[in-house]
Amino acid sequence: MLAGVAGISLILVGCGQKSSQEKKTITTSTDTELTTVDPSKTTAVGTFNVLNNVDEGLFRLGKDSKVEPGIATSSSVSKNGKVYTFNLRKNAKWSNGDPVTAQDFVYSWRRTLNPKTASQYGYLFSGIKNADKIQNNKAAVSSLGIKANGKYQLKVTLEQRIPYFKLLMGFPVFFPQDSKTVDKYGSKYGTSSKTQVYNGPFTLTKWTGTNSTWTLKKNADYWDKKAVKLDNIKFSVQKDPSTSLNLFNQGKLDMAQLSATQSKQMSKKKDLISRRQSSNYYIAFNQKIKAFKNLKIRQAMSMIINRPVLVNKVVAGGAINNKSFVSKGLAVSPKNGTDFTDDVTVPESMNYNPTKAKKLFKQGLQEVGMKRLHFTLLNSDTYDQKQLSEYLQSALEKLPGLTVSLNNIPGRVILSRQADHQFQATVANWFADFSDPITFLNILTSKNPSNISQWKNSTYDQLIDASNNDDGGNAQARWNDMVKAQNVALNDQAIIPLYQSGEKWLVKSSVKGVIYNTAGANYNFKDAYIK
Template sequence: MHISRNISVLASVAGISLILVGCGQNSSQQKKTITTSTDSELTTVDPSKTTAVGTFNVLNNVDEGLFRLGKDSKVEPGIATSSTVSKDGKTYTFNLRKNAKWSNGDPVTAQDFVYSWRRTLNPKTASQYGYLFSGIKNADKIQDKKAAVSSLGIKANGKYKLTVTLEQRIPYFKLLMGFPVFFPQDSKTVNKYGNKYGTSSKTQVYNGPFTLTKWTGTNLSWTLKKNNHYWDKKNVKLDNVKFSVVKDPSTGLNLFNEGKLDMAQLSATQSKQMNNKKDLVSRQQSSNYYIAFNQKIKAFKNLKIRQAMSMIINRPMLADKVVSGGAISNDSFVSKGLAVSPKDGTDFTKDVTAPASMKYNPTKAKQLFKQGLQEVGLKSLHFTLLNSDTYDQKQLSEYLQSALEKLPGLHVTLNNIPGRVILSRQADHQFQATVANWFADFSDPITFLNILTSTNPSNISRWKNSEYDKLIDASNNDDGGNAQARWDDMVKAQNLALNDQAIIPLYQSGEKWMIKSSVKDVVYNTAGANYNFKNAYIK
């Protein structure tokens, strides 16, 4: 998921900075409103087209799939009241609740799921998330335009029964069902608004705990309003969750100190200043911020040049001094704390062997860079580094510029732009080099590793390696039913990508917040859509 889920995007593809806030009113209304600030704009609420973490966080609260993900990503009932799975693990049958409605009053039916999945998989939609359907019958063939969209392994058996057929077991299938890409869509609304569908709060309908209001498509604020058509509205305690874009963290902290915010995310500097405060809360994120080089450019095809630029970066210092805020150095692309080995319960990153190019070594880096330039027939290299315009990402860009320019003959120009623009530029490969990020869509290493396959739309660097593709294919198919073999495939793939410096991992992000004790039961998960406000309240 780029945060800005694709840069991830820098909101985060990129993670978004959420700040839960008191609404600034008094009496009982204040106790039913949380005001939240974010450091990135909302892009679209079309679940087939978004890649942004911020949008997924909104969709997770205004819509609902077969399941909801509660605390620690626990699978909880959503639109499905019950489900069964065949002995071979390849057929799921879901019984849907009959009292689920869209915010326009229409019933939510099995056909809404069929329509949504087919729409996302349809090549005409150009969804960057179609690959998540891999393993569902004919999904890959549909993506490759070798099968009709109607052949997808999902079928409505009447209005309230849904059958999904898989090509092989998918160990994380139920977790996927709690991710917004798999949520239903109302075909009537899609057809009504056409190209404008999901581009504002009024061009969408909702079936979750809240509805989206007051978003024009370009403004910097929006509100989640309690959905009176939601089947479980009696357990939704809030009337509103209000969002506004605040890109300067000092503004958020000032508002917190003035009692106008219940929760404020801190910058790196602020995190250190507030280190001993009782209201400080740390949150680890299942993420990776990295540099992607457009490998259609001759210089970036050269391995030594990529290795040199990786080796000149001091990751521990970068994480601790530049980014901070709970960020950690990680020599892996897959985040720490995401998944454990089926054999001995150790973290996935423990099985990864980081190459020398992931270690800070300026002397060797300069040697490699000089050799790389000679190999491509250049005496110097000048490129533009694209990144988002949030405060912390500007700081990161400046550090990277300083570090990279220690390589003789290298000059880096910075271009920091809004999140909605950077997502588009990355998707269209309109960059030379860019800081990107990926946030886990679910708690399995494949959520990171899938995006480096040669045909994945989120492979913005356009790195290609046939052996890597084979390993990922094996983990998703032939070895899908063998936990250890699948694990080994993923470890080998990760090591291969790191050795070939497919991208340059920088750090795994974290968040540090000042949170008032009055904010209760906001569910935060490190993977997938991070925030769930369904049962939240202010005491």
Template sequence: MIKLGSVALASTFILAACGSSNSSGKKTANIRESAELATMDQSKVTDVVGFTQLGNTEEGLYRIGKNNKIENAIATNTKVSDGGKTYTFTLRKGVKWSNGDEVTAKDFVYGWQRTVNPKTASQYAYIYSGIKNADKIASGKADYKTLGIKADGKYKLTVNLERPISYFKLLMGFPVFFPQNENAVNKYGSKYGTSASTTVYNGPYRMKGWTGSNLSWELVKNNTYWDKKNVKMDSLNWKVVKDAGTALNMYNSKKLDQTVLSSEQVKQYKSNKDYKKFLNASTFYIEFNQKKDKYFKNAKIREALSLAINRDQFVNKVLGDGSVAATGLTSAGLAKDAKTGKDFAKQVDVKSASEYNLKKAKTLMAEGLKEEGLKSIDFQLMSDDTTGAKQTTEFLQSAWEKIPNVKVSLSNIPFKNRLANSTAGKFDTVVTAWGADFSDPISFLQLFTSDNSQNNGKWSSKEYDNLINAANTTDASNTEKRWDDMVKAEQILLKDQGIAPLYQQGQSMLRRSNIKGIVYNSAGLNFDYKQMDVK
């Protein structure tokens, strides 16, 4: 997913969007984003802000339609053979990049190889696992050019897998698997994807006005896009507005066409005709830096901090935006057991990972401190600098300092900086999030294997690693065994309090009622604006 912050997803915030028609007759919209855009490089993006922009300016083999429906994009035909291990794609002719180059099979080969190349240092290279030689490339045992992808001429692409991947087609609609233009990457070098002018586009829109650090940019209709007749909007104007109050004022004065609401705003506007509510496949959680702060290796200390959080009070009183208390890592509603129909998140069911018990928290903290030879702990909690993020950290600070001998300071910094600090391990504890890249629990669970670059807290379990490996390899073709592997793995993570689940993100927003055609999916690319229209 995406870092929301994660995304990356991810992220750490899902976007807002909408529209109107101006006096010239052109269709345009003013869209609020609540965090900075970090990069437009498909090989380096990790967060929901970047994925949303890439998903609407670039295109791959498929687009993911409503309810996760696979729709042909650059691929016009797909043939699956060898027991689900070979995919042969016939590509659309005449698809153009914004620099005039034709999009061909070699662009996919180049883009995929660039992402898995260790020199690129892509945090998303792990998602290629299962494609022939991807794991060997990641471990330095094979050259990146041996990845199982081959161009057979300009319009035929063959992908070889090491095992059947049940969600493979869903991956093909995710920006990390989109083609890349080698001429553009070579031309701009290290500056590729760092601004609108150092990026090329083959999707419904082109980006204008993003310098790499500014807080506004524009997506304009891409007149070289192969399906431009189905793109109704002339432009989408993006504005980063971090303060919810400021954003609401802008909405009411018609400077924004959509805005995400704070809890207090929801109470006031939930009966408004423009009110909309979404529940995303994204989970916010707390990571403990076990490498930097050795006392966070103590499971009792981690569990004590988790037990001190009243999640129901938090989502109802602090957030109040439609979010729900998280019971685990994998978001509710993402996937169901094919045999029983039971939701994965409910099947995991580790109550101790998300319950509230301050008395037990105090006892466990005292025991943990004694085991570590400490009288107290004093650490920092890091998060973003938006209104909601600040309210979150203040709530957690208050909850944790109810435990004797615990002192917490806060660091609320820009989203881009928080991502960088998390990746570099420059934190004690951090509120982060992940949005599912596709509708399968593995999108969440593979984050916490010992060698995953997204595992910023460095929690580690050999048993967990073995179960995730089995789900991806030996049990990949056995639906029941694979499901059981994933259930057991998440139970291990939660019982050991490798993370502290916080909440599953919901969004309450105001969107102009005349805006139609935005495709929403809870996993992967959340908002697709290709068919957006203003009636």
């Protein structure tokens, strides 16, 4: 998933009665800022949603994550499932007029994997020939299993079958990049709308890199521009959901995401809809810190949290307590069709037990030679996440000897702090990049840059490695590896899973054609329109 800032949302907006020209514009609001539109460096859900609409890869993901044509007009795969050949359309262009070629994909993939880029998403390329060796500085970037056969044919060689390979191709990390633009802007590449070029249905405009508004404008050079009905999608940052609700009630918004309190108050509204997200919100403890290396302390802090109260009273919005790290509804067993979360063995620490929690915490403090523990909990500064922080502070401080301070900061800062491990404890989240459990499980491996807690477990690493390599061609064996790995992570309290998020929206019937997928880049506006 997609790592991102907690509480990212999208709100489609209109302004009362629309003229015929205004009917080609959707105004949206979000509760977090853009940080970068460099596809090699971003990790934020909101940014991937933008990239999914201003850029395009080999495939696009339509309704229910169905693979649809993108830059590739056709593709074929070898009998052993390890070699893919893509034929590219010759009428695809960048917004600066350059043609989109096979070499743009080669350049983009190599740039993301290059250790100098320090991408947190390089691990997604695992399974492509030499990708892991390149990330570990054991092979040249040029040895990656991707090759341009002329301008309009691309060949990708894998080390083993990747069951979800085509889904990956619809995720922005695998989109092409224009090398001329990267070279032109250097370190400023992707830091504003003017330091990037686009090949998707829209282009990004009016974003300076620090402002709280931006616009997606219909791309006149897009190969399928006739299918794009909107002229503009306008974004503005609104961190207080009451502002959005007031605008909706005034007839100035077409669609408004609700806070936990609002969603309960509006439960009988005919315009109310629910959207489940393939996500997990969790607490990550910096396990380089002595106290957080202690398993009993981590278990106690998990056990003191009343998750049913958390999801129903604090978070709401369709959130669920699935007692898992992998989200519910993401994948089903190849053997019997049961949900992945149904195969999880839930440890005692995932259940609310304040008496046992206090006992474990006391034992943990004794083991690390401490009488009291004080730490700061880092989280984003959106309305709902501030509410969550306050609840967690209240719950955790029921452990005798524990004091928790809160630090809620803007989204552009928190992702950097998490990536650099500049925190004691933080609320983080992961949103699925594609519909497979490994999208969650990969990030807890010891060398994964998105493993912000820096937890390490050799058994876990071995199981994930087996699922990606030796058992990659055996669906059931691979499934069993992933189930066992998740059980290891939960039992060792790698992180503290809190909830799987959902969204409650008030939506006017005039908003049509917006495609929402629970995994990957969630929003596809290519076919959206106002009726």
